[in-house]
Amino acid sequence: AQKVTQAQTEISVVEKEDVTLDCVYETRDTTYYLFWYKQPPSGELVFLIRRNSFDEQNEISGRYSWNFQKSTSSFNFTITASQVVDSAVYFCALSVIETSGSRLTFGEGTQLTVNP
Amino acid sequence: GAVVSQHPSRVICKSGTSVKIECRSLDFQATTMFWYRQFPKKSLMLMATSNEGSKATYEQGVEKDKFLINHASLTLSTLTVTSAHPEDSSFYICSAREKGGRVDFRIPPGEQYFGPGTRLTVT
Numbered sequence: 001a002q003k004v005t006q007a008q009t010e011i012s013v014v015e016k017e018d019v020t021l022d023c024v025y026e027t028r029d030t031t032y033y034l035f036w037y038k039q040p041p042s043g044e045l046v047f048l049i050r051r052n053s054f055d056e057q058n059e060i061s062g063r064y065s066w067n068f069q070k071s072t073s074s075f076n077f078t079i080t081a082s083q084v085v086d087s088a089v090y091f092c093a094l095s096v097i098e099t100s101g102s103r104l105t106f107g108e109g110t111q112l113t114v115n116p
Numbered sequence: 117g118a119v120v121s122q123h124p125s126r127v128i129c130k131s132g133t134s135v136k137i138e139c140r141s142l143d144f145q146a147t148t149m150f151w152y153r154q155f156p157k158k159s160l161m162l163m164a165t166s167n168e169g170s171k172a173t174y175e176q177g178v179e180k181d182k183f184l185i186n187h188a189s190l191t192l193s194t195l196t197v198t199s200a201h202p203e204d205s206s207f208y209i210c211s212a213r214e215k216g217g218r219v220d221f222r223i224p225p226g227e228q229y230f231g232p233g234t235r236l237t238v239t
Contacts, residue, residue, distance in 0.1 A: 037230075043207060045160075045230040091159065102213070103150060104228060108159045 002027045002094050006107035013082055014115050021077045021110045023092030029053075034068065034075045035093040035104065045091070051075065082114045119143055120212050122231035129200055129238055137195045137234045139210030145190040146212035150228065151183075154207040166193045200238040209233045 003026040013019045025034065036048040049059065051068050059066045063080045079086055092107040119142040129135045139149055147168050152160040164185050166172040172185035182204075184196040193212075197204050211228040 042232075043209075043235070044232040045209065047227075047230075050227075102228075103162055103165060104160075104211075105162075106159045111157070 002029075002032075002096060002105040004092050004094050004105055004107035006090075006092055006110050008110045009108070010111045010113070012113045012115065015084060016081050017114075018078060018080050019082050019112065019114075021079075021090050021092075021112065023075045023077065023107060025073050025075065025092070025094045027094060027096060029096040031097055033095045033102075035095065036066065036075075036077050037091045037093065039089040039091060039109070041088070048077075048090075079112075082112075084114050084116055087112060087114045118214070118227070118229045120146075120210065120229045120231040122208075122210055122234050124234060125232060126235045127237070129236070131201055131238055132199055134196055134198045135200055135236060137197075137208055137210075137236070139193045139195070139212065139231050141191045141212040141214075141229070144212075144214050144229075146193075146214060147190065148213040149187055149193040150211045150213070151185060151193075151195050152209045152211070154209060154233075156207075160209060163195075197236065200236070202238045205236055205238045207233050207235050 005024045007022055032053045034051045038046040038048055049066055056068050065078045067076045089109045089111050091109045093104045095102050095104050121140045121142055123138045127135055149166045151163045153163050154160050162175050163178045164172045164174045166185050166187040168187045168190050174180045182198055187193040210231045213228050
């Protein structure tokens with residue numbers, strides 16, 4: 001069975017601060033995919049990134065960066081110079097290849113509030 | 117591309133009535149659609165996996181007679197909440213997986229595209 005843990009339930013920062021959202025996952029599969037999604041107050045999930053288990057390269061996209069460490073089963077997400085518009089719930093998710101359709105297992109989410 | 121719509125976006129119904137939620141893939145064919153439920157300040161919980169032309173696979177603890185899922189075409193899946201009660205009030209989200217995803221780790225399994233969600237309130 002798969003499990004995703006986001007230990008930080010809520011984080012509050014002041015604009016322009018850097019913030020890191022933690023994600024730890026569990027799976028027995030050697031091939032898997034990790035995702036981050038953003039859910040603003042409107043409710044719609046916004047896809048941010050997908051990594052496969054064979055690619056441990058860190059990735060940077062603008063103010064966003066991701067640190068994938070297989071040794072610690074972590075896939076952390078950092079927002080640099082946070083902005084008020086970054087306020088949302090962020091979900092980390094895990095998918096393994098299944099014959100039934102590669103379903104996603106979500107973490108509990110981290111509510112990020114960026115204050116002006 | 118890869119847009120998924122849900123209708124309605126919000127619905128209020130009376131206890132004991134049934135309500136149908138539609139999930140459509142607008143510009144791609146979806147062999148698999150997923151239905152999730154989300155309570156306030158909680159995570160998404162997978163309710164069922166729906167494959168076109170076959171019966172849905174329900175997660176443990178989800179009543180299949182309560183939550184009827186139909187995936188009649190490659191672009192449409194419906195979730196019907198039968199005899200709704202206030203405890204069924206929730207945010208329901210669907211996602212669609214594009215047809216043709218290959219089982220090869222270099223090519224991700226068909227990406228799931230999420231709909232905007234439907235907020236159901238049962239009074």
